[in-house]
């Protein structure tokens with residue numbers, strides 16, 4: 624009987640340990656969502672910085688082709704990763720300030736199409752940058768800006784200040 628009692632106690636301890644583990648797993652969901660939001664915002668800062676570098680270059684009397692080429696490549700590389708920046712749990716429920724709308728997760732096809740539109744634009748921007756044709760670069764910069772705006776209009780909370 625003593626042995627049986629001992630096993631029961633061990634069994635109870637195991638159940639308690641499992642319950643504690645489950646609680647820890649649930650609690651850790653929130654910080655990882657918050658971390659994903661922070662990482663995503665850093666990535667968008669990089670994307671915005673590269674786009675600004677190209678636009679700044681185009682305002683100069685003699686734009687440096689190398690700067691445009693490098694930043695177009697950076698933008699295209701980031702655009703190709705963008706789909707991974709939105710793991711489940713990194714929306715408004717993450718508990719930190721985010722501009723990501725719930726529609727990103729409720730309308731995954733529309734969101735994927737918005738990412739593809741950006742990827743198409745940055746691919747062409749990269750191509751024309753290599754050509755050095757400033758008129759063509761300016762035109763693709765417009766198209767790329769349109770792809771940013773298209774997604775922001777639908778899937779990003781508008782700035783309220």
Ligand code: HEC
Pocket residue numbers: 660663664665667668670671674720721722723724734737738741767768770771772774775778779
């Ligand atoms: C497919 C959708 C999508 C596309 C395309 C897109 N964005 Fe965004 N962008 C977002 C979302 C959603 C956020 C809000 C992220 C957050 O706060 O969690 C955001 C946020 C940003 C931010 C703010 C980052 C911060 O500091 O918090 C910048 C800057 C930005 N985007 C620039 C760009 C530029 C430049 C482009 C085009 C070259 C672009 N985005 C294309 C969806 C998109």
